[in-house]
Structure formats: structure tokens, C-alpha cells
Amino acid sequence: ICNGQSATLTASGGTSYIWSNGGNTASITVSPGSSTNYTVTVTNAFGCTATSTTTVTVNSLPVANAGVDQSIPNGTSTTLSGSASGGSGSYSYLWSPAGSLVSSTVQNPQTTNLTISTAYTVTVTDNNSGCTSTDQVIITVTGGSLSLNVTTNNSSICNGQSTQLNAIASGGTGSYTYIWSSSPVGFSSSIANPTVSPTVTTTYYVTINDGFNSSSSSVTVTVNQLPIVSITPASQSICNGQNATLTASGGTSYSWNNGSNTSSITVTPNTTTTYTVTVIDALTCSNTTTSTVTVMNTPSATSSNSGPYCSGNNIQLNSSGGSTYSWLGPNGWSSTLQNPSINNSNSSMNGTYSVTVTNAAGCTATSSTTVIVNTSPTVDAGNSISITYGTNTTLNGTATNGSGNYTFLWSPDTLL
Structure with missing residues (x-):
């Protein structure tokens, strides 16, 4: 026994x-x-x-030793250290609970990954006498179970923006590895908090491992497409001094590079200028576009006449600076000649003559000249008379019309 x-x-x-x-x-x-x-x-x-x-016959018992008590992190495993002394020296081992051991019939078994503290008992059997003894060891599990929380700094972004993913691990051993992937495929990372810049809505998956256990989770980043921005017209040409109206569309708020914040702006540039608008939509996504206003030079219009004129003379008007001309004058007179003439002038033709000069770009300028037509005096040399040979007489010249201030010139002056 x-x-x-x-x-x-x-x-x-x-x-x-x-x-x-x-x-x-x-x-x-x-x-x-x-x-x-x-x-x-x-x-x-x-x-x-x-x-x-x-x-x-009394056989001595073997002395079983289950090893020293241990503390391990939650979700991890350890190896038990069994030993025996006394008896014949030839032993077999049986550990319990067998369900939380990889193998229960070896001297030094490995536990499964433990989430609760467990007392293990080893039974040592002397292979010669069949005598047994037992001992117990306690494995204390510390900390919480492995857990994972996945977040993103911004779950909704605009196309072209970036956001940070955050894999927040806790419990387990406290030492973690990370494996990231995505749907649609194309992204991978092995760091805890990667930065991503998706162009379409994407779900990111992460698996953490603490050396014993794994945990997986995911987070979705919604990608909002940028607003489709346009300016009407996309480009235009104006003459220097004219206005141009630009109208933007595609969003809810507008910011122009000239400081305006309305959808439509009216501008009067004096040189060719490109205008940029930043448009923000209801999702706070923004996009920009441009429109160029080309400023064309105006012609340098000139006008003149060869007056003043006496009535009956021809009026000569002159202009320059463009490719086409349009004259307007008193009494509804008009002409499209560059240098028009007006025959047989009279005082009713006095006044301002304006010419609109248009250059090859279609830009115009106006110039004017004042025409003066003086009324010609009416002269009367007096009545014809007869005198005695060798005598003289006085001629009686008179004048009417005109300004009333006259000078007279008679001919032939050799007989005066």
C-alpha cells in the first residue's frame, strides 16, 4: 500500500x-x-x-510540486512548472482543469489564453508503486481583456482632404501590433494612427494583436466630392472704361480675389485681369475657378475742320484714330466717311460736329469740332453814272448783311 x-x-x-x-x-x-x-x-x-x-508493504509517497504562483496579463498564457521528489523517481503527471491547458498529461503544460484567475492541481503518480500526491498553483489574471475602439478625427471630409485614423487598444498584454486594410482596397499600414486621404468613401479595417489574442474593428470615412464651379462668362473682352459682370455658380457662398463675397460681381479693370472665385457648398467643401477679362485699348479719336467758313464755301471735316467713323452734326446731318465734305455752306450749318471712332477691336471714342460759317456781306457799288472826260467823281459803295463791320477794296486801283 x-x-x-x-x-x-x-x-x-x-x-x-x-x-x-x-x-x-x-x-x-x-x-x-x-x-x-x-x-x-x-x-x-x-x-x-x-x-x-x-x-x-508500505510504499513512500512521491512529493508533488506544482510550481510557484504567477500573475499574467488578461488574455495571455503561461507555462506551468511541475516537479516531484521521493518515491521511486519515476513519475507521471496529470493536471486539472484540463480544459484550460494545451495538454494536461505533461510535466510542464502550457495554459490556454486566460481571462480569469485559475487554480491548477497536479497529481503525481509514482510509476513503480502507483502512489500519488497532489499540489496546487494559482495563476492570477490581471488587467482587462483585449479590446479595440476605432475612431477617426473627421468621419466626413472633402475630396483632397486628409484625416487621421485612431486604433485605441486596451487590455491584454499592453503590447500591440496593428494591421490596417481598406475597402476599396489599396490602403495598408502598421501604425496605430495613420493619416489617410481617400478620394471616395472608404471603410478602414484594423486588426490588433497583443502576442496572444487579436481584435478587429472598422471605421468609415465619407468623402464628399468638391462642388462643380463655373463662372459665366468663362472669359470676355471689354474696352477700357467699360464694365464686366461675372456670375459664379455651384455653391452656397462665394469669395472673389477682389474681396467680393456675392455670386455676381461687376468689375471695371483697366488692364487684362484674371478673377478667381472660391465656392463653398452646403457640406463646406470648396473649389475654385477663374475667368479672365481682357481689356482692349480705346482709340485716340481726333476731329478738326478747316474753318471758319464763309457761306457758300465747302466745309471740310477731318478725323483719325480708328478704322470706322460715324459723324453727326446740326440739322440731322451724318456721315460715315473719315473726312467728309459739306458743299455750299450756310449759317445754319454752324455748330458742333461729333465723330465716333471705332478701332479694329470694336472699341470707340468720340471727338468733336466746332464749325463756324460766316454770312457773306452783300455789296453795292452804287449806280452807274456818266461824267465829262477828264473829270472825276465819287463812287458810293455800300454793304449789308454780315457782321456790319466792313472793309472795302476797289479796283482798278490805278484809277482811284
Whole structure:
């Protein structure tokens, strides 16, 4: 037997029994601390006696050792350290609970990944005597279980913007690796907080591992496309001094590079200028576009006349600076000649003559000149008379019309 066990001895062959340990029944149960011989004296019905001896061999127990207690992080595993001493020196091991061990029949088994503290018991069996002993070790699980929370700094972005992904791990061993992927495919990373710039709405997946366990989660980043921005007209040409109206569309607010913040602006540039508008839509996404206003030079218009004129003379008007001309004058007069003439002038033609000069770009300028037509005087040399040969007479010249301030010139002056 093994030390600490009992053995039952049963004698037969008589009617009464006396054992060496004082027992007086056919069967006795003994628990010797060491190997012991037991003798029984048997008496039959006739009073005759006989003796017999049996030996109970006591085998020493092995001493089991389950190792020292341990503390491990939540979700991790460890190796148990079993040992034994005493007995024959040849042992077998059986650990429990077997369900939380990779193998329960080896000396030093590995546990499964533990989430609760567990007491393990090892039973050591002496392979020669079959005697056993047990010992217990406690594995304490500290901390929480491995967990993962995935966030993004901005779950809705505009195309062209970036946002940071955040894999927030806790529990487990506290030492983590990261594997990121995406749908649509194309993104990968091995850091905890990568920055992404998707062009379409994308779901990002991350798996963390603490060396023993894994956890996975995902987050979606919505990508809002930029507004489609236009300016009407896309480009235009104006003459210097004219206005241009530009109208932007495609958003809810507008900001021009000239400081305006309305959808339409009216500008009067004096040189060719490009105007840029930034348009923001209801999702706060923005886009820009441009429109160029080309400024064309105006002609340098000139006008003149060769007056003043006396009535009856021809009026000569002159202009320059363009490719086409349009004259307007008193009494509804007009002409499209560059240098028109007006025959047989009279005082009703006095006044301002304006010419609109147009250059090859279609730009115009106006110039004017004042025409003065003086009324010619009416002269009267007097009545014809007869005089005596060799005598003289006085000529009586008179004038009317005109300004009234006259000078007279007679001919032939040799006879005056």
C-alpha cells in the first residue's frame, strides 16, 4: 500500500481469530506507517490452532510540486512548472482543469489564453508503486481583456482632404501590433494612427494583436466630392472704361480675389485681369475657378475742320484714330466717311460736329469740332453814272448783311 492508505486482511480456516495487532475478527483493516508483518492464530471447533503471517508493504509517497504562483496579463498564457521528489523517481503527471491547458498529461503544460484567475492541481503518480500526491498553483489574471475602439478625427471630409485614423487598444498584454486594410482596397499600414486621404468613401479595417489574442474593428470615412464651379462668362473682352459682370455658380457662398463675397460681381479693370472665385457648398467643401477679362485699348479719336467758313464755301471735316467713323452734326446731318465734305455752306450749318471712332477691336471714342460759317456781306457799288472826260467823281459803295463791320477794296486801283 501507499503510505497513508489502509489494507484489509482476511483470515479463514477456523471459528475464532487472534491477530498480532490485537484484532479478533476474521478481517482486520490496518494502516501501518511502515512495512509490517501481521500474524493470525486460528482456532477450529475442536480447539485446535494454527497460525499464518502476511506482510503489508508500505510504499513512500512521491512529493508533488506544482510550481510557484504567477500573475499574467488578461488574455495571455503561461507555462506551468511541475516537479516531484521521493518515491521511486519515476513519475507521471496529470493536471486539472484540463480544459484550460494545451495538454494536461505533461510535466510542464502550457495554459490556454486566460481571462480569469485559475487554480491548477497536479497529481503525481509514482510509476513503480502507483502512489500519488497532489499540489496546487494559482495563476492570477490581471488587467482587462483585449479590446479595440476605432475612431477617426473627421468621419466626413472633402475630396483632397486628409484625416487621421485612431486604433485605441486596451487590455491584454499592453503590447500591440496593428494591421490596417481598406475597402476599396489599396490602403495598408502598421501604425496605430495613420493619416489617410481617400478620394471616395472608404471603410478602414484594423486588426490588433497583443502576442496572444487579436481584435478587429472598422471605421468609415465619407468623402464628399468638391462642388462643380463655373463662372459665366468663362472669359470676355471689354474696352477700357467699360464694365464686366461675372456670375459664379455651384455653391452656397462665394469669395472673389477682389474681396467680393456675392455670386455676381461687376468689375471695371483697366488692364487684362484674371478673377478667381472660391465656392463653398452646403457640406463646406470648396473649389475654385477663374475667368479672365481682357481689356482692349480705346482709340485716340481726333476731329478738326478747316474753318471758319464763309457761306457758300465747302466745309471740310477731318478725323483719325480708328478704322470706322460715324459723324453727326446740326440739322440731322451724318456721315460715315473719315473726312467728309459739306458743299455750299450756310449759317445754319454752324455748330458742333461729333465723330465716333471705332478701332479694329470694336472699341470707340468720340471727338468733336466746332464749325463756324460766316454770312457773306452783300455789296453795292452804287449806280452807274456818266461824267465829262477828264473829270472825276465819287463812287458810293455800300454793304449789308454780315457782321456790319466792313472793309472795302476797289479796283482798278490805278484809277482811284
